[in-house]
Amino acid sequence: MRAFQLVGWQQPPELREVPVPEPGPGQVLVKVGGAGACHSDLHLMEAPGPPPGFATEPPFTLGHENAGWVESPGPGVTGFAPGDPVIVYGPWGCGTCANCREGKENYCQTTRGQGGGLGGGHDGGMAEYLLVPAARFLIPLGTLDPRQAAPLSDAGLTSYHAVKRSVHLLGAGSTAVVIGVGGLGQMAVQMVRALSAATTVIAVDTDADKLETARRMGADEVVLPGEDAVTRIKDMTGQQGAQLVLDMVGADPTLRLAAQVARVLGHLTIVGLGGGALPVNFSSPAHECSVASPYWGSLPELMEVITLARQQKIEMLVERFPLESASEAYQLLHDGKIRGRAVITPHP
Template identity: 80%
Template sequence: MQAFRLVGWRQPPELHEVPIPDPGPGQILVKVGGAGACHSDLHVMEAPAPLPGFTELPLTLGHENAGWVESVGPGVTGFGPGDPVIVYGCWGCGVCSNCRRGRENYCQNLAGQGPGLGGGHDGGMAEYLLVPAARYLIPLGALDPRQAAPLTDAGLTSYHAVKRSLHLLGPGSTAVVIGAGGLGQLTIQILRALSAATTVIAVDTDAGKLDTAGHMGADLALLSGDETTTRIRDVTGQQGAELVLDMVGIEPTLRMAAQVARTLGHLTIVGLGGAALPVDFSSPPHECSVASPYWGYLPELMEVITLAQQDKIKVLVEHFPLARAGEAYQLLHDGKIRGRAVITPHD
């Protein structure tokens, strides 16, 4: 089969011919319908040396995966050939206290590494993906795997980031989403689906993405600039927002996030921009909790799929065949993907 593989650090990934995996006991072979291209993949590609938790290259990319069960190994029950499924992307040890609670993204032994992210597991930017256990598969029902693939990371990451702060988002509250790309668009929809927040504000440097954010449910879409912080503080009566989600994580966005958060609020860093948040006695505001959640829990992905099945969240997707995976990542790098790019090996 064809697979899109990272063969060297700071080298462009390449298409290679590799053997189709044969599922062993407890394993499932998934025919990949869609594999999402994610900004975190760009960080892996651009890393000068192995990142923590990574095994030796080569490695097949792709940690946002959905498709159809192709075959199952001995002992697998509950799934059969042809079943449409989405793949939870954090593969833990399964026995530590966090894994036993469905929090495999915080596995205490394996750091929640899944396909395409190290730990020795090839990802789904290939015709087939070997999944080590049935617990990582969630039925998709009528959802198209080619559309649903980004839900396993972009959807789940956004969902987890919002859910942990729902107690702050009562009537009259404000949530700010900095970064209105694919991740931010899902975050806006999830805020609308889950919370009672009165005002959802989207901020971005791209007017086109802000227009999309408005259609996704943002009450106010602000082009990032010198007056943005003032506008947000005016909207919130100079108090700041109960929840600020930075989906970018670079120095200007983190500085803005600290300026528009409120006392006793939450400032949540989701983006992997690599900047540091300046902290002193008065910034962020007093008792404003700062967190950087990683992905989400396995049971939460089931909740995300339910929202999608109910048409409460939708992913804006651009499809690319496997042969154009490199082009998709270049467009992603250049900020030219409106929503999420999905590689479709079986188009």
């Protein structure tokens, strides 16, 4: 089969021929419908060597946002049949530690929640077939199209988890600020709307088209970053700042902005992997503002995300690319030219 693989650090990935995996006991072979292209993949491609805690050396197949159809259940697998549409939970934990027992495999104490295509010692889904190590990582999609639903396993789940932990702050009259409204940030805007009673959602981005998309998805106000961005957001919040600030970029400029517009007793949540550092001192961020950097989400939360998608309460803007055009998709992602999420479709 064909697989889009990272063949070496700081080398461009290549489309290669590799054997089709054979599912062993408890494993499931999935025919890949869609595999999302994520900014974290770009960070891997540009890395001079394995990041801290990384358990995989090239070559390995990229793709940690995956959905498709069951091709072949391994011995002992029940509950799934060939042809079933499924989405793949991405952080593959050990299944036995305390966090995994609670469904929080993203915080596995053994594997650190790294799954296929993202350093967990397994190939990812940018291939015609994906070997999933345990059936518990599969969630039925029902009527959802795997090629459309694939980004829900990361862009959807990560945004959902980041918002859910702060819902108790987002009552009537509250404000949420989403900094960076690409594919991930667009989902975050929708999650604030779907999960909370927040009165005002403010989207911040350098791209006017993305801001317009965010407005269509539920943002009440849009702001271009710059010298007056803090003033505008403070004016919108009665000089108090926002109860929740989600930084979907994580670069130095966005973190500085986030620190300035989060309010006392609020939440500042860093989702983006931009490599910046949050300025922290006695008065910044605001007093008793909680700062967190969540990673992905739990398995039960992905089930909740799928339910929201089935109910048409959230939507993912998807641009599809055949497997042979994966390099083009990543270049467009690097250049900021993907409107929502790029999805590689080995089986269109």
